[in-house]
Amino acid sequence: MSTVPRYDHGSRVPGWDRPADLDKDPAGIPDPATTEVPDSLRQEIEAHMANYPESRSATLPALAAAQRVHGWCSPEALEQVACVMGVTPAYLESVASFYDMLETTPVARHSVYVCTNISCSLRGADALYEAIRQAAEDGAGGGSDINVRSFECLGACDIAPMASVDGVYVGPLTESDVPRLLEDVRAGRPVLAEKQLARRRVADPRANTREFPPHPIEREREGD
Amino acid sequence: MPRPQPRTITFTIDGRDVSAPENTMLIDAARQGDVEIPAFCYEPKLGQPVGACRMCLVEVEGIPKLQTGCSTPVKDGMVVYTQGERVKSAQQAVVEFLLLNHPLDCPVCDKGGECPLQDITFGWGGGISRFIEPKRHFVKPLELSPLIAIDRERCILCYRCVRFSQEISEDYQLVLLERGAHSYVATFDGHPYVAPFSGNIVELCPVGALTSRPYRFRARPWDIEGAGSVCTLCPAQCNVTVTVRDERALRVLARENGEVDDGWLCDKGRFAYQSFHVDERITEPLLRDGGRLRPVSWERALQQAAAGLARAGASTGAIAGDHSTNEEGLILARLMREALGSPHIDSRRASSLPLELHRALGAPGLQAKVSDLEFAHAVLILAADPVNDAPILDLRLRKGVRRHGLTLAVASPAPSSLDENAATTVRHAPGAGAIFAAALSAALTDDEDAARLARDAGAEPEAVRELAALLRGPVDDVPDTGETPPREVVILWGERLAAGPNGEAGIRALLKIAEALGMGGVEGAGLLEVPATSNGRGLREAGALPNAGPGLSEPASAGRDTRAIAEGLLDGELAALYLLHCDPLRDLPDSELWGRALASAGTVVAHAAFLTEGIREHATVVFPAEVYAEKEGTIVHPDGRIQRLRPAIAHPGSVRSEWQVLAELAGRVGFDLDLLSGAMASRQLFESVPFYAGLTLEEIGGRGVRWQEREAAASFPTPAGVTSAAGKLEITDTPADALELAGFRSVWDAPEVEFSPALGFLFPHRELA
Amino acid sequence: MAATGAPLLLFTDIDEPGLRTLEVYERRGGYESLRRALEMTPQEVLGQLEASGLRGRGGAGFAMGKKVSFLPRGSMDKYLVCNADESEPGTFKDRELMQKTPHTLIEGLVIASYAAGVNCSFIYIRGEYRLQADALDAALSEARAAGFLGENILGSGHSLSLLVHRGAGAYICGEETGLLDSLEGKRGNPRLKPPFPANQGLYQGPTLINNVETLSTVPSIIRMGGEEYAKLGVETSTGTKLVSVSGHVTRPGNYEIELGIPAREIIYGLAGGPPEGREVKCWFPGGSSSPVLTAADLDIPYDFDSLAKARTMLGSGAIIVVDDSTPILNVALKVARFYRHESCGKCTPCREGTNWTVKMLERIASGEATPMDLEIMASVQEHIMGNCLCVLGDAMAMPISSMIAKFRDELEAHIESARASRGLEGLAGSELVPVAQGAA
Numbered sequence A: 001m002s003t004v005p006r007y008d009h010g011s012r013v014p015g016w017d018r019p020a021d022l023d024k025d026p027a028g029i030p031d032p033a034t035t036e037v038p039d040s041l042r043q044e045i046e047a048h049m050a051n052y053p054e055s056r057s058a059t060l061p062a063l064a065a066a067q068r069v070h071g072w073c074s075p076e077a078l079e080q081v082a083c084v085m086g087v088t089p090a091y092l093e094s095v096a097s098f099y100d101m102l103e104t105t106p107v108a109r110h111s112v113y114v115c116t117n118i119s120c121s122l123r124g125a126d127a128l129y130e131a132i133r134q135a136a137e138d139g140a141g142g143g144s145d146i147n148v149r150s151f152e153c154l155g156a157c158d159i160a161p162m163a164s165v166d167g168v169y170v171g172p173l174t175e176s177d178v179p180r181l182l183e184d185v186r187a188g189r190p191v192l193a194e195k196q197l198a199r200r201r202v203a204d205p206r207a208n209t210r211e212f213p214p215h216p217i218e219r220e221r222e223g224d
Numbered sequence B: 001m002p003r004p005q006p007r008t009i010t011f012t013i014d015g016r017d018v019s020a021p022e023n024t025m026l027i028d029a030a031r032q033g034d035v036e037i038p039a040f041c042y043e044p045k046l047g048q049p050v051g052a053c054r055m056c057l058v059e060v061e062g063i064p065k066l067q068t069g070c071s072t073p074v075k076d077g078m079v080v081y082t083q084g085e086r087v088k089s090a091q092q093a094v095v096e097f098l099l100l101n102h103p104l105d106c107p108v109c110d111k112g113g114e115c116p117l118q119d120i121t122f123g124w125g126g127g128i129s130r131f132i133e134p135k136r137h138f139v140k141p142l143e144l145s146p147l148i149a150i151d152r153e154r155c156i157l158c159y160r161c162v163r164f165s166q167e168i169s170e171d172y173q174l175v176l177l178e179r180g181a182h183s184y185v186a187t188f189d190g191h192p193y194v195a196p197f198s199g200n201i202v203e204l205c206p207v208g209a210l211t212s213r214p215y216r217f218r219a220r221p222w223d224i225e226g227a228g229s230v231c232t233l234c235p236a237q238c239n240v241t242v243t244v245r246d247e248r249a250l251r252v253l254a255r256e257n258g259e260v261d262d263g264w265l266c267d268k269g270r271f272a273y274q275s276f277h278v279d280e281r282i283t284e285p286l287l288r289d290g291g292r293l294r295p296v297s298w299e300r301a302l303q304q305a306a307a308g309l310a311r312a313g314a315s316t317g318a319i320a321g322d323h324s325t326n327e328e329g330l331i332l333a334r335l336m337r338e339a340l341g342s343p344h345i346d347s348r349r350a351s352s353l354p355l356e357l358h359r360a361l362g363a364p365g366l367q368a369k370v371s372d373l374e375f376a377h378a379v380l381i382l383a384a385d386p387v388n389d390a391p392i393l394d395l396r397l398r399k400g401v402r403r404h405g406l407t408l409a410v411a412s413p414a415p416s417s418l419d420e421n422a423a424t425t426v427r428h429a430p431g432a433g434a435i436f437a438a439a440l441s442a443a444l445t446d447d448e449d450a451a452r453l454a455r456d457a458g459a460e461p462e463a464v465r466e467l468a469a470l471l472r473g474p475v476d477d478v479p480d481t482g483e484t485p486p487r488e489v490v491i492l493w494g495e496r497l498a499a500g501p502n503g504e505a506g507i508r509a510l511l512k513i514a515e516a517l518g519m520g521g522v523e524g525a526g527l528l529e530v531p532a533t534s535n536g537r538g539l540r541e542a543g544a545l546p547n548a549g550p551g552l553s554e555p556a557s558a559g560r561d562t563r564a565i566a567e568g569l570l571d572g573e574l575a576a577l578y579l580l581h582c583d584p585l586r587d588l589p590d591s592e593l594w595g596r597a598l599a600s601a602g603t604v605v606a607h608a609a610f611l612t613e614g615i616r617e618h619a620t621v622v623f624p625a626e627v628y629a630e631k632e633g634t635i636v637h638p639d640g641r642i643q644r645l646r647p648a649i650a651h652p653g654s655v656r657s658e659w660q661v662l663a664e665l666a667g668r669v670g671f672d673l674d675l676l677s678g679a680m681a682s683r684q685l686f687e688s689v690p691f692y693a694g695l696t697l698e699e700i701g702g703r704g705v706r707w708q709e710r711e712a713a714a715s716f717p718t719p720a721g722v723t724s725a726a727g728k729l730e731i732t733d734t735p736a737d738a739l740e741l742a743g744f745r746s747v748w749d750a751p752e753v754e755f756s757p758a759l760g761f762l763f764p765h766r767e768l769a
Numbered sequence C: 001m002a003a004t005g006a007p008l009l010l011f012t013d014i015d016e017p018g019l020r021t022l023e024v025y026e027r028r029g030g031y032e033s034l035r036r037a038l039e040m041t042p043q044e045v046l047g048q049l050e051a052s053g054l055r056g057r058g059g060a061g062f063a064m065g066k067k068v069s070f071l072p073r074g075s076m077d078k079y080l081v082c083n084a085d086e087s088e089p090g091t092f093k094d095r096e097l098m099q100k101t102p103h104t105l106i107e108g109l110v111i112a113s114y115a116a117g118v119n120c121s122f123i124y125i126r127g128e129y130r131l132q133a134d135a136l137d138a139a140l141s142e143a144r145a146a147g148f149l150g151e152n153i154l155g156s157g158h159s160l161s162l163l164v165h166r167g168a169g170a171y172i173c174g175e176e177t178g179l180l181d182s183l184e185g186k187r188g189n190p191r192l193k194p195p196f197p198a199n200q201g202l203y204q205g206p207t208l209i210n211n212v213e214t215l216s217t218v219p220s221i222i223r224m225g226g227e228e229y230a231k232l233g234v235e236t237s238t239g240t241k242l243v244s245v246s247g248h249v250t251r252p253g254n255y256e257i258e259l260g261i262p263a264r265e266i267i268y269g270l271a272g273g274p275p276e277g278r279e280v281k282c283w284f285p286g287g288s289s290s291p292v293l294t295a296a297d298l299d300i301p302y303d304f305d306s307l308a309k310a311r312t313m314l315g316s317g318a319i320i321v322v323d324d325s326t327p328i329l330n331v332a333l334k335v336a337r338f339y340r341h342e343s344c345g346k347c348t349p350c351r352e353g354t355n356w357t358v359k360m361l362e363r364i365a366s367g368e369a370t371p372m373d374l375e376i377m378a379s380v381q382e383h384i385m386g387n388c389l390c391v392l393g394d395a396m397a398m399p400i401s402s403m404i405a406k407f408r409d410e411l412e413a414h415i416e417s418a419r420a421s422r423g424l425e426g427l428a429g430s431e432l433v434p435v436a437q438g439a440a
């Protein structure tokens, strides 16, 4: 083996060592005649395209839609979006790989983004992240049904340390919350209902001049 | 669109006053004062500056932050410093940053010695690196395509290649993936980057990250020489520099000429040089002996050819094709007319046109230039498909649309690569280009036949009407404020418009369209032909036409055109055929007819570089032909620019110059052409064509001259009233020209592509045999 | 001098149930400002905005009225984009507004569009803010149905389309030109300036870009009158400001303060200060991009110019407090890793400089650094600052430089102790340190 230190790939760098496959054809705009796109996906993308002065603006919503259908921005998903939008799949891969929420490698359906940026980490986020990651792995018996990843500041440092669980913000979390958090995810229940950001009042004590009941928790989203 | 007319201003750089056109970027303006501002990402050919590499930082008085010279337009009175401490330290910092992860493997890098990163590091870098972390290492080099290798360690992320793919060739195949320090250049899901112009990224890359696979490890900059010439592999005639080592072409680079190619090359032009040195190349004379071609001495070949020609005499036909220079066309015509007494010479693939039409089409007042494709208000593409006929024009049209608001219209029988960029596309039946032109001309002149003609052409009458309106342009939404500049419309048309039974009517229609749109004499407007052969225009002007002598003069007697030559061979009227760079079976329409014609020809003398089918099966004598990199002489660009070929490499084997062989043969049949050198041939040309009068090779130089812009242009035999030539259109009712078109091949369908090892994969598989 | 007990404008009864709905919002006087604005001429509305002295709440602190006035007049396609990307670490104020009172933003946006003569607008919200984007979408349909958006708003002749556009996770899309590229469906790479968005922004058209809080303040300005609003706060920093306080404080959260009150009042008075027995070691006054201040700076008035004078900035109004339990190296590493992760990669100094800085900090942590590395690190920050295409690079370089300058002794001590604990054994194993990590 080589003694030269090799690049530690990490999840964000899948392709540095990848040559082109010379047996493949060049990837132009996919041919509508040979690219099958699920009807509902096509309609959703077309609706997004119609929303903007320039249809190219629909790229992010279209990719998000395809990711919901395919689980990640797989080559197949990108080809389908490319076909509907009339762009090359390379263009879409370039865009998708720029953004943290668009996955260009396969991931589990459920996601737990644990904020490990400064404010959360000052309040113990790094250990929390480790705990959730470990617990998720153990719970899945080595496989992974939950995509646990550390994330940059999610904009909820007031509930630090926190996580976004399938898009729902919860916090402040302690390690003792972890088992229930994962249970709730797996059972499809609202996650840690009492710790959801949605219920939280503003911190400023002068803001509310009266007593108000707590906010209801977030309903399940019906899609964009 | 009117071209910008910049004002000259004066600014101060490093204490000196320098004049430059206003609003040019500082980096370019500085050069006027001999100040070099280093840069990586800046490349004006790629469009707007992006300011990404930060190498070009300079200090501008009155602005607190350092400014990027690549994106700061120069203004009158601006005071700029490029030598101060702040600038120096910023430049050193950028070099240091760029080298952090660069492998510094210059000793084994193809770019070494001609590498902007090396040069800039040497000139502006700090000389040391404080970076002691391990550098990143990757498997390298990797294949990006059969033609290009990518070394991602060396990449400095200047974005030039991806900008090319996105903004110049617009194929959007090469992109950046990931972000930040992880960014890398790649294609979608491991697909290769294959596109007609992909090779340009190799030349754009300022480091050795993108290299040409055929060139890898073939040479170092100090053992090569560059030789400027012009590519004759298609009518676009891009200017090139051939990299030569040991008399072999190792590489072809663009030699930027804004009036011709804008500094780009297509992959054929860039990589087909490999075919110059392959085993398939014919390098010695061949003679048919017992049904097979066998190598013979020059003496034997010349003697046999001369004997055959002398026997046939006036019943010889001649055809000049791709790669023939003007001089060769002229000499071939003289051999035919003066030495053999035969008027049967042609260089066109389409059926013959009356001389007056050739003159009308060539009239100096009606000629558009390449750059007009970019700046015109509107361009119509008619019976042409740029990417397959003259690829580089495809890029020019894209540029016009993208950057100058050009309105593009495409009329074609099949989808074309420019449809996406076109404001309108109109489809017509295959082979019905001429009828379509008639329909458009009728629509422009409000002729009641317009709708019927459109239907005959297989086009939507409504679409033709709309096209006519679009070409005419907005009429009354601009109030007439006295001087409205004339609308500049260019029609880019292909020689195949003139093919088939309706060819002549098609050309008359084209001239009517030009008249209806008021193109004559309008600067920036006009016709631009894409001839079927790379020097089609030059050969015609040199007199390689059945009904015209040099300078489109009236010949002593008219001869047979290409098709009639085949018929003459078939019915025994003609006995010999002279083929200059032409294989009728692959280059000419109706190969079935030609197969029989060649079989019944007594003597077939051919100049050929490759044994393509027609030559292999039918030639009696084959002279090994030069490729363009070996030739001297002149050729004429479709827009009238006379360009000069210079020999870059030596003749392989016993190849001799075509002019020499032609002159020798003339001598052997008893006629002295008085030619001792290539330069004498050029002189004869300039003397024989009145509108080239006074031209010299020096005047043509490295960039060429458009003869229309010289005084002698006045002696062009412009027919009185260009359009008087456009009489009543006579259209035969069936668009049966489809077969005729089979001879108009894509430039990619050529032996130079087929025989270049790395490029061969682009050779199209022919469907029509 | 401003006082702590300032009137609340944005946060008044913000937790009232149903405030997200048009019904409650209108019952509380919502959209009155819009009605009033539409009775004025656009020029008059602009006059109020200019008089208010309102400075942008997104980070740069540019006068809002002036920015509106930069937009060319005339009938070309112009755009208004609300920057709801809120990704600056420590910042979470826009979230509170959008989630709880989305109509305030919509109302402000419509008024601003009227003043700027814009008919097409977008809210670019970070993709992670699902709850907030849903709240906006719901509010949007209500507003549209009620005629506050769309064609001929309230019969004024002014029309405005509005679309909520969800991002997909990239800090750089908060930078206004990166945002525009992202909104056009591209990678969110910042653009070269000039041209500035006011001249050539979205789809090449003139574009006004403002932060959520900035636009949400507009209805208050119209209600109170610009001059009245300007009486709040201090001279060059008028009005109230939402401050997100996080980190080592006992009551982290959002507070609405009058600009110009001492920082101590916010950190200790409102947010409760560090936990028992801890001291403030340093604090970021305006998000993780701002140079840090120390306990000695707690009495600086919290406003744009006072902070600028202290060589830092108010930024997005996010105060991150770090107490004395945390080594400064950890803070520096978090900050540097974040910017490395978020650098778009387009320009050299930021792409390479952030990466290099992280590696140097990691070497300090692993005991492979010498004090000379601090010199190099400081000089690398110098080389980043002012030389990048956008200011993301500076956003790392500024706080890192400030930490090197203010905590040099601690860092040197760290270097020494890490080296010592590493010993000879540690040095022998040094070859196989991974060259780069994945996501930080």
Ligand SMILES: Cc1cc2nc3c(=O)[nH]c(=O)nc-3n(C[C@H](O)[C@H](O)[C@H](O)COP(=O)(O)O)c2cc1C
Pocket: C055, C056, C057, C058, C059, C060, C061, C062, C064, C083, C084, C085, C086, C087, C088, C171, C172, C173, C174, C175, C176, C177, C209, C210, C211, C212, C214, C215, C390, C391, C392, C395
């Ligand atoms: C790297 C970077 C990130 C930024 N992120 C945000 C952001 O998340 N939200 C925001 O409103 N402004 C952000 N800004 C500031 C914007 O560029 C812009 O100045 C602001 O949106 C203008 O609105 P304002 O004038 O109302 O403050 C960021 C700037 C930079 C350089």
Ligand code: SF4
Pocket: C172, C190, C342, C343, C344, C345, C346, C347, C348, C350, C351, C388, C389, C390, C391, C392, C393, C394
């Ligand atoms: S400073 Fe960073 S984020 Fe900004 S353009 Fe440069 S690389 Fe991109």
Ligand code: FES
Pocket: B038, B039, B040, B041, B042, B050, B051, B052, B053, B054, B055, B056, B057, B068, B069, B070, B071
């Ligand atoms: S040349 Fe100016 S930034 Fe690259």
